[in-house]
Amino acid sequence: MTNHWVDIKNTDLVLIMGGNAAEAHPCGFKWVTEAKAHRKARLIVVDPRFTRSAAVADYYAPIRAGSDIAFLGGLINYLLSNDKIHHQYVRDYTDMSYLVKDEFTFTDGIFSGYDPDKRKYDKATWGYQMGEDGYVKTDPSLQDPRCVYQLLKAHYARYTPELVERICGTPQDAFLKVAGMIAETAAPDRTMTVMYALGWTQHSQGSQMIRTGAMVQLLLGNIGVAGGGMNALRGHSNIQGLTDLGLLSNLLPGYMTLPGEAEKDFQAYLTKRSPKPLRPGQLSYWQNYPKFFVSTMKAWYGDAATPENNWCYDWLPKLDKTHDILQVFEDMNNGKMNGYFCQGFNPLASAPCKIKLSGALAKLKYLVVIDPLATETSEFWQNHGEFNDVDPTQIQTEVFRLPSSCFAEEDGSLVNSTRWLQWHWKGAEPPGEALNDQEIIAGIFLKLKAMYKKDGGAFPDPVLNLTWKHKQPTHPAPEELAKEFSGRALKDVTDPKDPAKVLVKAGEQLNGFAELRDDGSTACGCWIFAGAWSEKGNLMARRDNADPYGIGQNLNWSYAWPANRRVLYNRASCDADGAPFDPSRKLVGWDAAAGKWTGSDIPDFKADSAPADGMGPFIMNPEGVARFFARDMMAEGPFPEHYEPMESPLANNPMHPDNPLARANPAARVFKGDWESFGSPAEFPYVATTYRLTEHFHTWSKHVRLNAIVQPEQFVEIGEELAAAKGITAGDHVRVRSKRGFIVAVAVVTKRLKTLTIDGRSVHTVGIPIHWGFKGVARNGYITNTLTPFVGDANTQTPEFKAFLVDIEKLPTRLQAKA
């Protein structure tokens, strides 16, 4: 989230789209209720289902699953053509005046540089026109046909209310009602917050859905202001933290990236990630990348990381490709993987296309599952009847199941959706012989290290030199690890302006990332967490809930990254002169007398840069401003375009009916053999979408008695029209089939799912909760991801769980389920 949960109370309008906060994030949703009750804020919900968020909305608009870019593109067109934009904001804080290369084109759904055989773009033309001074050329009058404003306007002019209705099934009057309400927040003293979740991420074009939402917010001037922002409601308690710490194939801590295998030269690696400003006077904060990188390597490898060996640059594995979970299961299925660890992750239930996953796991030599609960993945080899019909004698995988502690049995910190690092304390011992995760990792690693020390082997250096300074090596303490990622000085750190002045003495914890150095004098495992544990102590454990400014900032509760800042981009809440657009919700402002930015938040800016200096508020971007034109940073194009889901009820993309290349996302990766696993609308006529229930959490809470009591049995939701057409009544058992398998569940017939008219024909939606499996105390059920397609977003490879095709039929009796 750019903003935070309590800040939602400061808004005038809430748009919930691609999420269902009332059911999936109930205690956060209370702040929507607060805004409605005390600020007369209104709530709009756009969703394929009439959810419980919709039930308390001021206005609900239906939409077909997977068509959100058409809807949001329609909003962009509405705002531009009705001149409902925040002019100062758009002019001063975005790239609208930047000139784009003449060679950049967009023809019938495809941008310049496309290679249909590789399903990839050569992005050479997706860039700016550069001047001789080394900066981007601009046209402040916005009249140049190659400026971002003119290109954007032309691109979205096609997204008319008629087109929105045709693609999304949202009636024009409903769309226009929503657009009108949203447009009101273009006023400087009005704002809107966007709350989204996996309903936007889990699509083959999910990243672009989110971008389109952000573009709407930028047009309205709603980014960086109290009560505004793009607010990703993340799904797990520490999914933010693990992302921040870089536990993804291609990442290093703090959003640094691993080198590709072509990046032999260390300096070139650093230079590429430390972009020079693209406009005069801009900060381009990533220029500090070398400080973050060297400090991480010093944290990991200590004295072994030296200037002579480029701080162990060559000890890092170099990427041949991104080994995301889909790629890994593809490789596993092709016999290229021997071992796999699942630490608190249940991929058999959480990744798409169960039959492929199950076959892949059976090809492993060894599988290690570390979990507090008995997961389906740990028993993929065991026969569980209709729910997991396998022959154990044919599966040669060695499996280890290691019991770990749960939340209540450990100390440590979690990062919530709003970037707060909150410390928690252990209340009991884990059951039986269970150990905490740190002890388990240490147990395996120390054995391995001893074997490499004794016997040698492939490249032992990183294993033998990995920092392991724990009072009890087999029990790395959370406090020790937290201090390590927060960072400390290895030598005295001095003030660059006055080398005689020591800022931090050798051995002391750092106060923040501004103290990091690229000469090896600081060690910091995760630069964005720097300062979370300083010489003042463990700031993550702070519990002062005071709100001195009355807008819910709570600066002394826990520690928010970066630098305890609560609202990102908050400099953009002020005009070019540094005065808040809306003084009643002031976050920061320029204090001319003091010569610095002050306010109710930590300024997201160079604290002493006067407005007259002209520095833009988006300091992480080399432009200094926000981008409508994404340059070469997205896989499928600089401007979001509507493409159909990989499995769509339509034969073509109504935007480009005559171009099959532009039917679904042209840059989405599809593995060989998976094209055949996608279903056609002739065979599978209904749109399916998966989701959570408020009583359950993924496949954990079916292990929890109270939740198993309130939602005991697997069900699917269908609308009344589809039920009538298929002769299904509430309570019947139904079989839901996709090209990849079937599930059996109880039918819930509901008014919450309406039949939509898409491109002239009726389209029904089947809603499928995700929570069942064959382990736990709830009634056993089928794994929902039996049905889902093995394809992901072109940028993130997040699977397309939210829009695919199924058929549904009534079963005369439960016994016929396997027929």
Place this chain on the structure above:
Amino acid sequence: MQVTRRTFLKVCATGVGTSSLTLLGFAPDTALAEMRSFKLARATETRNTCPYCSVGCGILMYGLGAGAKNVQGRIFHIEGDPDHPVNRGTLCPKGAGLLDFIHSDTRLTQPEYRAPGSREWQPIAWDDAFTRIAALMKADRDANFEAVNQDGSTVNRWNSTGFLAASASSNETGYLTHKVVRSLGMLAFDNQARV
């Protein structure tokens, strides 16, 4: 000292993470018709964070038996933390069931091993499990580690074993896991943020 339940909780909420009420010398005054003391009065209150979604609600866990040697602590009650600025004491239907998570019938309590082709789990000692897993890893890594690629570039990667990390584990676990995984040269590395 007159202590209502609310001030009682506030007393607990001061200072350190965990505090035993009886140690601090506070207890509600004895009621005249009291049959037995409240369990809560003997409880240790511990602050924690709900492990489900990303709202990060504060919770208070009440347990008995902590501290003494050979006495196994047991959490018997969980409720929302009223001091927490986001949830302000409330919990959703998931958070309200957390006690049953801790005491779930399907909690794992001992390391187990399943041999190739077997239909059954069998118990294994921790040390044996660690040794066997490390040996499997080393054999695979030594056989398949790629020091240079076909172009002669140093790549130092191990692509035949992968690791999925847990996005409900702590930052401290995540940090340690990342360090270990990369030191081994693994690239097949993800957490639930991917799905």
